[in-house]
Amino acid sequence: MGDTKRSGAGPSGHDLLRLATAGSVDDGKSTLVGRLLYDTKSVLADQLEAVERASKSTDGEPDLSLLVDGLRSEREQGITIDVAYRYFATPRRSFVLADTPGHVQYTRNTVTGASTAALAVLLVDARHGVVEQTRRHTAVMALLRVPRLVLAVNKIDLVDYDEATYLTITKEFRDHAVALGYAEDAVVTIPVSAKKGDNVVVGSDRTPWHDGPTLLDHLETVPVDGPDEAAPFRFPVQTVIRPRSAELPDYRGYAGLVAAGSVSVGDEVVVLPDGQRTTVEGIDRYTSSLDAASAGDSVVLRLAHDLGIARGAVIVAAGSAPEPVTEFTATLAWLHDKPLTPGRRLLVKHGTHTVQAMITAVEDRLDIQTLALDADPGTLEINDIGHVAITVAEPLPLDDYDTVAATGSFLVIDPQAGDTLAAGLVGRPLVATPVDA
Amino acid sequence: MTATLPTTGTDQLDVLESEAIHVMREVAGEFDRPVILFSGGKDSMLLVHLAHKAFWPAPIPFPVLHVDTGHNFDEVITFRDAVVERYGLTLEVASVQDYIDDGRLSERADGTRNPLQTTPLLDAIAEHRHDAVFGGGRRDEERARAKERIFSLRTAFGAWEPSRQRPELWNLYNGRHKAGEHVRVFPLSNWTELDVWRYIQREDIDLPTIYYAHTRDVFARDGMWLTSGPWGGPRDGEQVLSKSVRYRTVGDGSCTGAVESTATTLDEVLAEVRESRLTERGATRADDRLSEAAMEDRKKEGYF
Numbered sequence: 001m002g003d004t005k006r007s008g009a010g011p012s013g014h015d016l017l018r019l020a021t022a023g024s025v026d027d028g029k030s031t032l033v034g035r036l037l038y039d040t041k042s043v044l045a046d047q048l049e050a051v052e053r054a055s056k057s058t059d060g061e062p063d064l065s066l067l068v069d070g071l072r073s074e075r076e077q078g079i080t081i082d083v084a085y086r087y088f089a090t091p092r093r094s095f096v097l098a099d100t101p102g103h104v105q106y107t108r109n110t111v112t113g114a115s116t117a118a119l120a121v122l123l124v125d126a127r128h129g130v131v132e133q134t135r136r137h138t139a140v141m142a143l144l145r146v147p148r149l150v151l152a153v154n155k156i157d158l159v160d161y162d163e164a165t166y167l168t169i170t171k172e173f174r175d176h177a178v179a180l181g182y183a184e185d186a187v188v189t190i191p192v193s194a195k196k197g198d199n200v201v202v203g204s205d206r207t208p209w210h211d212g213p214t215l216l217d218h219l220e221t222v223p224v225d226g227p228d229e230a231a232p233f234r235f236p237v238q239t240v241i242r243p244r245s246a247e248l249p250d251y252r253g254y255a256g257l258v259a260a261g262s263v264s265v266g267d268e269v270v271v272l273p274d275g276q277r278t279t280v281e282g283i284d285r286y287t288s289s290l291d292a293a294s295a296g297d298s299v300v301l302r303l304a305h306d307l308g309i310a311r312g313a314v315i316v317a318a319g320s321a322p323e324p325v326t327e328f329t330a331t332l333a334w335l336h337d338k339p340l341t342p343g344r345r346l347l348v349k350h351g352t353h354t355v356q357a358m359i360t361a362v363e364d365r366l367d368i369q370t371l372a373l374d375a376d377p378g379t380l381e382i383n384d385i386g387h388v389a390i391t392v393a394e395p396l397p398l399d400d401y402d403t404v405a406a407t408g409s410f411l412v413i414d415p416q417a418g419d420t421l422a423a424g425l426v427g428r429p430l431v432a433t434p435v436d437a
Numbered sequence: 438m439t440a441t442l443p444t445t446g447t448d449q450l451d452v453l454e455s456e457a458i459h460v461m462r463e464v465a466g467e468f469d470r471p472v473i474l475f476s477g478g479k480d481s482m483l484l485v486h487l488a489h490k491a492f493w494p495a496p497i498p499f500p501v502l503h504v505d506t507g508h509n510f511d512e513v514i515t516f517r518d519a520v521v522e523r524y525g526l527t528l529e530v531a532s533v534q535d536y537i538d539d540g541r542l543s544e545r546a547d548g549t550r551n552p553l554q555t556t557p558l559l560d561a562i563a564e565h566r567h568d569a570v571f572g573g574g575r576r577d578e579e580r581a582r583a584k585e586r587i588f589s590l591r592t593a594f595g596a597w598e599p600s601r602q603r604p605e606l607w608n609l610y611n612g613r614h615k616a617g618e619h620v621r622v623f624p625l626s627n628w629t630e631l632d633v634w635r636y637i638q639r640e641d642i643d644l645p646t647i648y649y650a651h652t653r654d655v656f657a658r659d660g661m662w663l664t665s666g667p668w669g670g671p672r673d674g675e676q677v678l679s680k681s682v683r684y685r686t687v688g689d690g691s692c693t694g695a696v697e698s699t700a701t702t703l704d705e706v707l708a709e710v711r712e713s714r715l716t717e718r719g720a721t722r723a724d725d726r727l728s729e730a731a732m733e734d735r736k737k738e739g740y741f
Contacts, residue, residue: 016449084583085576087629094449096627112604238462243495251494257459257608286490298458298491311466335604349609352466411609418590418613420603 017224020098020113020146023123024133028154032123032194033086033099034064036216039201042088064194083109092220107383108335110140111423115409117141118224119148121215122173126159126191129169135176136368136383142180143333143385143430144423145405147225149177149187152215156207157193163209166191179371188222190215231295232320233261233269234399234407236351237313241300253284253300254309259351259406261317262294263301268318271309272397277318278305295406312353314397314407322407324395329363331401331430332388332412332422334380340388341379346421347413348392356393357412363387366430380422387428400427450636457624458491459608460587464569464622465491465498467612471569471622472529472562475501477513477520478687479633479644480573480625485520486642487624488571499571500527504558506550507534508668508690516645529565531557548669549691559595562619569612571622577629587626593617630685634710638703649706650683650698661694685710 023029036042052062086097098113114120120141124134141149151173159165170189177187190199191207192215198204201216213221241253263269267280282302283290293299301315309315316322334340340359348357365377365386373387380386401408408429412422464471473488475481481501488497503517521528533553536542542553562570576583586602588610603611612620625633637644655662655678656671662682663670668691671677682695683706700706 016452085627086583087577087627089629089631108604112606115606116608238459239466239492241492241495245494248494255462255491257455284493286493296452296455298455298462347613349611351609352463406607409607409609411606411611413611413613415613418611418615420606420611423604423606 015224016094016096017119017219017222018096018098018117019119019121019219020100020110020117020141021121021123022100022110022113022137022141023154024125024128024131027123027125028065028194029099029123030065031063032121032152032154032192032200032215033097034066035194035197035200036097037086037088038062038064039197040088040090040216083113090216090220095219107136107140108333110137111144111333111335114141114144114146115423117144117146119150119219119222120146121150121152123152123154124169124173126153126156126165126169129165130172130176132369134173138173138177139180139366139368139371139385140333142177142182143331143425145401145429147186148222149182150215150218151187151189152194153189153191154194156191156198157196161191161198161204161206163207166210188212188218190218231260231404232399233263233267233315233317234259234404235263235301235315236353236407237309237311237315238352239311240309251302252306253282253302254313254315255300256298256315256352258293258295258297258299260295260404262292263317264292265290269303269315270318270321271303271307272314272316272321273324273395274307274313275321276305276307278303278307280304312351314351314353316397322397322399324397326393326395327389327391328396328398328426329428330388330390330410331425331428332359332380332386333425334382334384334386334422336414336419336421337382338414338421339379339381340422342388345415347415348390348396348410348424349413350396350398350410351407353394353396354413355396356415358391359388359412360391361389363389385430387430390424398426401425401429402427450632450639453625453628453632454487454490454636456608456627457487460610460622460624461488461491461571463610464571464612467610468569468620470565470567471499471571472565472567473497473499473501473571474558474573475503475517475520475528476687477503477509477517477645478573479637479648480575482520482642482644483625483633483636484571484573485524485526486640489524496525500529500565502529502531502558502561502565502567502570504531504554504561505533506554506689506691507532507537508550508666510645510647510664510687510690512647513645513687516643520643529561531561533557547691549689550668551689551692554689555595562595563617567619568614569620569622571624573625574623575625575628575630575633576623585621585623585626587623588612589621589623590614591619591621595619597621631707631710634703634707638707645687647684647687647695650681650701652679653682653695654678655680655682655695662697663694664690666690 021029084099088095100110100113122137153166153169174187191210192199199214203214235256235258237254238256241255243251265280270277280301281304283293284300342359346357347354362377362380364373364375365384367374399407408426410424411420412424414421473484533550536557574582584599586605614620655664656675681699683698684695700709
């Protein structure tokens with residue numbers, strides 16, 4: 001079990017790639033996703049028939065964006081409002097695609113899509129090139145550490161398949177991505193026409209100068225980084241399993257998802273925030289007893305000592321236990337219409353633990369255009385990204401987002417309305433090198 | 438102790454199972470009175486199976502709620518009761534027939550009772566004060582469903598408000614809600630119909646017999662094969678034929694159609710699902726054809 005890889009192409013090769021798309025309004029994102037589904041034959045006859053019925057286009061071609069714009073108001077306004085999840089598969093790989101909206105006011109959904117993505121496809125319109133939303137979305141992907149980027153330069157047909165236009169756009173994009181911390185080889189650029197199908201699934205002879213892959217080729221072959229099993233073991237306890245049955249009067253197990261690293265029977269562990277030490281006596285997954293479990297596994301741990309552990313505790317490897325803290329610095333992506341008011345009572349949900357919290361200071365705010373940090377902005381408004389100082393009522397065992405994303409991330413929640421206000425990343429995972437524009 | 442893992446290796450079913458179990462345990466940890474919506478269909482049977490795994494060796498900590506339209510297939514009711522017995526579950530029933538009998542709802546002109554389920558469902562949620570309601574909905578079913586969060590907040594009137602959905606980040610689920618509101622939870626969000634069938638095969642999960650091909654008296658209506666029954670039909674001019682059919686979904690008999698099939702085993706069903714050029718709802722649900730936004734409109738009213 002210890003060497004079981006959860007994702008990454010094994011011999012069977014049929015793994016799962018989670019990806020997100022992002023782009024500005026009218027860049028043709030929904031059409032691109034529709035094209036991917038259509039050309040991979042993932043659209044079934046009744047869905048296509050519904051689209052053909054609803055298509056208002058006069059050229060006789062179905063409007064592929066209608067395959068994904070599922071809400072009435074989206075079809076009425078011709079825009080994507082909310083993130084939609086789409087599923088398609090090829091003989092080589094299965095895909096979960098988060099199709100996220102382009103409008104500035106829906107950037108929260110871009111954050112939603114990016115938080116679970118192993119790859120992001122950003123779209124630009126070849127006629128307009130890199131725009132503010134491209135920069136914003138790329139910054140969001142960098143902030144959330146989405147490992148790989150694809151820039152799809154769409155509507156290449158509308159610039160007569162001009163290579164020079166394509167090269168200008170891709171250079172500007174690469175410079176921006178590299179300034180945000182991306183390695184050159186983590187960024188792939190492809191000229192496409194979603195409407196006509198060039199280089200989406202089928203290669204195009206109208207871009208003979210493009211020697212790279214089609215979008216689908218790339219998605220099928222790009223390495224998938226599985227959960228980081230080399231990371232230190234982290235296990236937020238979700239619930240305690242106590243059957244109290246005649247057969248199992250004394251069974252006590254701690255249920256949860258291995259958030260990072262791996263654990264084996266016999267390992268010494270520490271239970272945080274209290275810091276009690278014990279060893280792992282057993283790992284159960286349903287009726288099986290396992291020797292080990294690793295990131296991504298939902299299991300039940302049995303421990304050698306009866307420690308009175310409850311939901312909210314985090315079981316970690318003994319050698320790498322973080323010191324629980326009540327004050328820390330974090331990067332926030334503010335997602336709510338209501339701006340951040342320092343000093344207001346809020347909640348922080350970290351793993352399985354929700355605690356009272358207060359944001360005591362907003363230290364800086366990222367300028368999406370220049371990537372410079374504006375010092376002391378006073379507040380964060382919707383879609384702003386910045387560093388804050390946070391105080392929490394109970395000590396939390398935090399990791400830096402850069403080191404262990406699963407225990408370095410948290411939600412900021414409004415205790416009254418219940419709304420999710422911000423995505424939080426512990427530490428300063430934000431590159432702020434000004435770009436030479 | 439030795440490892441006795443399923444030998445599926447890198448299979449994505451492991452990833453999907455683990456995610457669904459994580460979601461169920463979050464609900465157990467954060468809510469007071471969750472319930473599993475259980476129709477006896479394959480998706481809700483998967484929920485019961487996953488809940489069994491999530492809390493083993495303790496019993497499933499949730500009751501199940503069946504919204505009974507009164508137009509069920511007999512095989513499905515028999516199956517429902519057997520599952521309740523086998524897992525030691527508490528069964529709650531919200532009966533559309535009761536509402537029709539005492540006048541709170543009236544039969545529709547077209548005879549279908551599917552849209553009538555919403556009121557008894559919302560009343561049952563209120564009566565039992567359920568704060569989390571598990572559903573077997575999947576995002577691949579329909580494009581309005583593709584927009585659902587895994588934790589989906591509903592107003593006190595049960596309404597889905599897509600423009601007010603919360604961002605869903607990492608695997609941190611926000612279940613906060615006000616008194617009277619509830620959260621619909623969809624652990625199977627990321628599964629496809631094919632994943633469901635592959636998992637049923639891998640885990641050897643029992644299903645009602647109507648999912649497998651059998652000979653049945655049916656008549657054609659709106660391009661589907663409907664079964665004769667108390668829900669109406671055959672009408673004048675609708676001819677009853679004896680055919681080999683199976684069902685891809687379980688629902689109200691008035692609007693759930695059978696597909697022609699000879700697939701009597703799981704392997705054969707899987708082969709059929711792989712080759713089908715129709716979605717399961719498109720193939721078998723008349724109510725989704727009512728308008729372009731039929732599902733979205735019903736969800737805004739509180740439909741599951």
